[in-house]
Amino acid sequence: MTDRRYHDMGGEPAGPVDPSTHEAEPWQKLITALRNALGDDYCRVDELRRALEDLRPEDYDLPYFERWAVAMVNLFCEKGLFSRAEWDAKMAEVRRKVQEAA
Amino acid sequence: MTDERDARGHHHHHDHDHDAHAPIEVGASEYEIMALAMRELLIEKGYVTAAEIRSALEYMDSRTPSLGAKVIAKAWSDPAYKKRLLENAPAACKEVGVDVTPAHLVVVENTPATHNVIVCTLCSCYPRSLLGLPPDWYKSKAYRSRVVIEPRKVLKEFGTELPGDITLRVHDSNADLRYIVLPLRPKGTEGWGEEKLASIVTRDCLVGVTLPVV
Structure with a gap:
């Protein structure tokens, strides 16, 4: 046995592949665009990869863009682009605006 | 934060047009809210501009x-x-x-x-x-x-x-x-x-x- 990490799943048993696809939604594209726009100055590909690999298995099992969102926020707080408190406040603000718009 | 697992396997199928830059979307999931919040906070903090994000979206679509x-x-x-x-x-x-x-x-x-x-x-x-x-x-x-x-x-x-x-x-x-x-x-x-x-x-x-x- 080796201490394989959760993301290292090549060769593991898994269910059938579902070949259906759908177009990425606007927020999913936005997640990707944020990474690309931040680029190597603030969010290198390898940093994000490491942040994804560091997720707890239950977060790693989230759908792809959801997993990216969690990893990016963790990474930005870790790097100090913003603090956890600033993040929580911004989330509360945006959630309130969404609820008001509903 | 709501239970993240609520969003697992959760798929929206929108059949209307979206403005990808719209600040708020009605009925947004926790993760859509995260995407919008990241966008706002990163712009406010000056790490990225709205124009750079728009241009990254355009490149992606190309x-x-x-x-x-x-x-x-x-x-x-x-x-x-x-x-x-x-x-x-x-x-x-x-x-x-x-x-x-x-x-x-x-x-x-x-x-x-x-x-x-x-x-x-x-x-x-x-x-x-x-x-x-x-x-x-x-x-x-x-x-x-x-x-x-x-x-x-x-x-x-x-x-x-x-x-x-x-x-x-x-x-x-x-x-x-x-x-x-x-x-x-x-x-x-x-x-x-x-x-x-x-x-x-x-x-x-x-x-x-x-x-x-x-």
């Missing part, structure tokens, strides 16, 4: 499998180009106006004896410069786990059955090196121009899970 198809159709039509493509894919792509960045790209050629398939078992590295965003299944646990041990079975799930005497070669991509498959030019395409050839080159056959169909 990357589609038609770019990969164009390159493959040219390789099918021009043996000298094919040689250059196999030797130095980024340079050959640049010749037809496609910038391959930032990871290196290697083209793996199918032959009558060998069929190639690509995967990224560790994450979901994909030749985005030539194919755009990866499809859902490419990023799935099922594909990433299984295609390296039972590729024939996985290909069957895409409706692709290969003769038993063909060697299957599975290429595991990583953050610095991406692959794309050069399929065999199918019989019945003799005399076709590059545009017509490109029309049968699909995303899935450039990943190697299907074959071009005439």
Whole structure:
């Protein structure tokens, strides 16, 4: 046995592949665009990869863009682009605006 | 924060047009809210501008499998180009106006004896410069786990059955090196121009899970 990490799943048993696809939604594209726009100055590909690999298995099992969102926020707080408190406040603000718009 | 698991496997199917830059979306999921909140906070803090985000979105929309198809159709039509493509894919792509960045790209050629398939078992590295965003299944646990041990079975799930005497070669991509498959030019395409050839080159056959169909 080796201490394989959760993301290292090549060769593991898994269910059938579902070949259906759908177009990425606007927020999913936005997640990707944020990474690309931040680029190597603030969010290198390898940093994000490491942040994804560091997720707890239950977060790693989230759908792809959801997993990216969690990893990016963790990474930005870790790097100090913003603090956890600033993040929580911004989330509360945006959630309130969404609820008001509903 | 709400239970993240509520959003698991949660898919929206919107059939109306969206403005990707709209600040707020009614009925947004926790993760949509996270995307919008990240956008606002990163702009407020001055790490990125709205214009840079818009331009990244436009670039993303310009990357589609038609770019990969164009390159493959040219390789099918021009043996000298094919040689250059196999030797130095980024340079050959640049010749037809496609910038391959930032990871290196290697083209793996199918032959009558060998069929190639690509995967990224560790994450979901994909030749985005030539194919755009990866499809859902490419990023799935099922594909990433299984295609390296039972590729024939996985290909069957895409409706692709290969003769038993063909060697299957599975290429595991990583953050610095991406692959794309050069399929065999199918019989019945003799005399076709590059545009017509490109029309049968699909995303899935450039990943190697299907074959071009005439």
